[in-house]
Amino acid sequence: MSNRNSPFFVGYLPLPAGLRQWLLVVCVLFIGGLAGVGLTMGVAQDDPGPGAFRFDYGRQTVTGVIELTPYPLVRVTEGNDRIMPGTTLMLSGQGKSSVDQRAVPLEGQLSQVSGVVLQRGTLNMLQLRGGANGLSAVEGVAPEQSTEPLGRWRLAGEICDGKCLAGAMRPGTGLAHKACANLCLIGGVPPVFVSSQPVDGSEFLLITGPDGSALPKSLYDHVGAYITIEGDVERRGDVLVFRADPESVGVPG
Amino acid sequence: MNAAEVILMAVRVWGYIGAGVAVLFLTFGIDRIDEDARGAYVFRPLLIPGILVIWPLVLWRWYVYETGREVWSERYDPPRKSHFAVGLILPIGIILIIATGLMIRQTWPADFQPVQLSAPSGETQ
Numbered sequence: 001m002s003n004r005n006s007p008f009f010v011g012y013l014p015l016p017a018g019l020r021q022w023l024l025v026v027c028v029l030f031i032g033g034l035a036g037v038g039l040t041m042g043v044a045q046d047d048p049g050p051g052a053f054r055f056d057y058g059r060q061t062v063t064g065v066i067e068l069t070p071y072p073l074v075r076v077t078e079g080n081d082r083i084m085p086g087t088t089l090m091l092s093g094q095g096k097s098s099v100d101q102r103a104v105p106l107e108g109q110l111s112q113v114s115g116v117v118l119q120r121g122t123l124n125m126l127q128l129r130g131g132a133n134g135l136s137a138v139e140g141v142a143p144e145q146s147t148e149p150l151g152r153w154r155l156a157g158e159i160c161d162g163k164c165l166a167g168a169m170r171p172g173t174g175l176a177h178k179a180c181a182n183l184c185l186i187g188g189v190p191p192v193f194v195s196s197q198p199v200d201g202s203e204f205l206l207i208t209g210p211d212g213s214a215l216p217k218s219l220y221d222h223v224g225a226y227i228t229i230e231g232d233v234e235r236r237g238d239v240l241v242f243r244a245d246p247e248s249v250g251v252p253g
Numbered sequence: 254m255n256a257a258e259v260i261l262m263a264v265r266v267w268g269y270i271g272a273g274v275a276v277l278f279l280t281f282g283i284d285r286i287d288e289d290a291r292g293a294y295v296f297r298p299l300l301i302p303g304i305l306v307i308w309p310l311v312l313w314r315w316y317v318y319e320t321g322r323e324v325w326s327e328r329y330d331p332p333r334k335s336h337f338a339v340g341l342i343l344p345i346g347i348i349l350i351i352a353t354g355l356m357i358r359q360t361w362p363a364d365f366q367p368v369q370l371s372a373p374s375g376e377t378q
Contacts, residue, residue, distance in 0.1 A: 037348070041351065044355055046361075148373075149373035150369075150373060151369050151370070151371050151372045151373045152369070152370040152371040153367055153368065153369050153370060154367070154368040154370055155365075155367050155368075156362040156365035156367075157362070157365075175358070195367060196361070196362045196363055196364070196365040196366075196367070197363075197365065197366055197367055198367075199367045225359065226359045226360075226361060226362055228362075228365070230370065252359075252362035252365055
């Protein structure tokens with residue numbers, strides 16, 4: 001047995017006098033250290049942004065023309081106090097699901113859409129209610145909708161899924177969100193490119209494949225990373241569509 | 254096979270081996286090395302998830318008991334001896350990992366101006 005007089009801590013006995021100073025120092029360092037690490041990690045995080053589900057708006061129901069980019073959009077023709085005519089809404093289903101099966105048969109038709117709005121700056125998305133309650137054809141002739149080509153661009157930024165970015169998740173961007181974003185994209189949620197600076201007034205662009213196809217799977221590896229990429233941009237209402245070339249991916253200099 | 258598929262395959266193989274070890278250990282092994290387990294069966298399925306994860310340790314401990322090399326007091330020596338080193342390495346390692354992650358993460362290209370490569374007509378600028 002070593003020195004019998006050295007102080008020995010036993011949880012259910014009073015603290016030995018010789019250990020009080022040591023315990024005090026350890027407690028202060030431990031608590032202070034944890035607080036410091038927590039503060040450092042907190043301030044090092046990026047601002048998740050202002051995106052959110054707008055449950056405060058209540059359920060929104062508007063009428064518009066369904067377009068496929070191939071991701072479904074609705075070009076609003078009859079809006080309400082919250083969603084003005086001329087607004088373009090991206091559409092998603094519940095959770096990480098698309099509404100393609102419901103939207104494809106209605107392409108180019110006048111339809112009524114209903115659901116909850118997700119909003120982040122100029123980015124608007126509508127999470128539809130289930131079945132025909134969320135999306136159904138209505139009587140009437142669909143007005144012609146214009147598409148304005150804006151040329152070919154090289155942009156820097158990040159590929160995200162449009163739903164989490166718009167406010168379903170906080171943060172809805174960055175590497176920490178990559179796996180979630182890829183699951184959303186696999187589920188058919190419209191992908192969005194966040195540009196480093198606005199293009200024709202918007203920093204959010206719906207991103208698709210180069211020939212108007214769905215986002216190529218080769219770009220899934222770049223989701224959440226900061227990249228440069230080239231492609232053709234076109235304006236559909238207040239949404240920009242970016243037909244990106246996956247071969248042009250680079251690293252911002 | 255991409256990285257994700259390799260990881261998934263490795264986890265599956267680990268689990269399959271663990272399942273084999275669980276079958277052998279819970280039907281034969283446990284009776285041979287633990288007399289208190291003899292005749293007791295209901296608790297055995299509860300051990301399956303753990304064996305799937307730490308089957309190498311189960312095999313090692315089984316081997317030690319079977320060969321009579323078990324000295325119960327020595328079993329606790331390695332953890333005791335490594336307490337101090339692990340207590341230092343763990344927090345330092347966590348801090349290093351976090352610091353490295355923060356240092357190598359990309360910076361948002363805020364200064365990058367979008368470049369129009371060609372006008373809508375196809376005219377290159």
